[in-house]
Amino acid sequence: MSLGYVTSHIDHNGINTIEFFHPQSNSLPAKLLEELAQTIHGAGNDDDTKVIVLQSGGEKAFCAGASFDELVAIKTLDEGLQFFSGFAHVINAMRKCPQFIIARVQGRCVGGGVGIAAAADYAIAKEGADIKLSELAVGIGPFVVGPAVERKIGVAAFNNLAIDATMWRNAEWGKRKGLYSELHGSTEDMDESIQRLSHTLAHSNPAAMEEMKKMLWHGTENWDQLLLQRAAISGRLVLGNFTKMAIEKFKARTK
Incomplete structure (x- = not known):
């Protein structure tokens, strides 16, 4: 539990619920990124899986993005590539998975968390699921998640999120821009809607849904x-000094 987990559970209807958790606001270290990508890939190859619900543990943040502890520990170009490739593998696993993925977004999304919500085929959120692309504020940028976010909300909205990296946009903004397909006022209403849609999709034609997903993701074949x-x-x-110092300052403020 202290290191986080990724779990997968499939019910009798073929609804596969994949959950990730980390005690630091569901941030994602490299190990969890690898496990999450492999779990999504495995579900995509499972004939019993008809639809996937992707969620995080707890009642607060959906995902705080990259693990800052691991970011400051990166010492070489290869280590940096390997770490950020973790987010690339998760997004590509979601993109290539033949089943529709419904994201359950119960709380705030930061950085890579916004990318995961954007890579879902249908995101159902609760009020308070505010969003921020904070990468520039710590000396990097939303390079890996950028294509997924831009595809979902458009160039202008992505531009605003990426440049004003310290400003939270509320969940209603995310709904208006298309990041969230639905926004609910309570956990109960959110979960009821997820249950309704996932049940409907689980009893829809798998071949038709697979072809629809190919159509909806057309143009991303180079990802x-x-x-x-x-x-x-x-x-x-x-690896730059600016980023190292910025991350350390951020960590100090959040302790």
Whole structure:
């Protein structure tokens, strides 16, 4: 529990619930990123899985993005590439998974967490699920998650999030821009909607849904290469003194 976990559970209807958790606001160290990508990939290859619900543990943050403890520990270009490639692998696993992925967003999303919400095919959120792309504030940028976020909310909205990296946008902003497909006032209403949609999709034609997903993700076929190229940029920037100092200052403020 102290190191976090990724779990997968499939019910009799073929609804596969994948959950990730980390005690630091569901931030994602490299190990959890790898496990999450592998779990999504495995679910995609499972004939019994009809639809995937992706959620995080706890009642507060959905995902705080990259683990700052691991960011400050990166010492080489290769280590930087390997770490940020973790987010690339998760997004690409979500993109290539033949089943629809519903994201349950119960709380705030930061950085990579916004990217995961954006990479879901349908995100259902609760009020308070505010968003921020904080990467520039710590000396890097939303390079890896950028294509997923831009695809979902458009260039202008992504531009605003990426440049004003210290400003929270509320969940209603996320709903208006298309990051969230639905926004609910309570956990109960959010979960009821997720249950309704996942049940409907679990009883829909798998072949039709797979073809729909290919159609909806058309134009992203180069992401296997693109996201790794972006990971290399982040991996280089994280080695700079500016970024190291910025992350340490941020960690000090949050203690």
